[in-house]
Amino acid sequence: MARRSVLRESAIQAAVVQHWETLGLPDTLVAAIPNAGALGQAGLTAGLSDLLVLGGLVRVGFLELKTARGVESEAQVTFRERCERLGVPCVLTRGRDEPIAVLERWGIVRRRVGRLAA
Numbered sequence: 831m832a833r834r835s836v837l838r839e840s841a842i843q844a845a846v847v848q849h850w851e852t853l854g855l856p857d858t859l860v861a862a863i864p865n866a867g868a869l870g871q872a873g874l875t876a877g878l879s880d881l882l883v884l885g886g887l888v889r890v891g892f893l894e895l896k897t898a899r900g901v902e903s904e905a906q907v908t909f910r911e912r913c914e915r916l917g918v919p920c921v922l923t924r925g926r927d928e929p930i931a932v933l934e935r936w937g938i939v940r941r942r943v944g945r946l947a948a
């Protein structure tokens with residue numbers, strides 16, 4: 831089984847953020863939305879994506895990270911569909927390479943010359 835298919839979501843998120851920290855283009859941002867374990871703050875909203883993305887071609891977008899077998903929650907579907915109605919890109923991705931490929935398409939990170947080493 832490929833190693834990336836067993837990466838936990840937290841490891842995927844760490845890899846994606848580190849990729850942006852290394853190869854992110856000027857005036858872009860990839861930031862965690864710290865919903866996990868957050869309690870008591872006004873405005874907490876179930877289903878927000880894992881990462882807020884600013885800049886590039888999209889200006890604003892969201893990435894929902896999942897493991898190979900992760901399942902989108904009902905609240906996550908609701909949030910993604912709201913984004914679609916508003917014309918805000920919100921993409922469900924699996925594993926480590928998919929979200930990085932989206933960041934490349936969105937012009938948030940420099941494109942890799944070759945594939946990432948497995």
Ligand SMILES: [Mg+2]
Nearest residue numbers: 880894895896
């Ligand atoms: Mg997630």
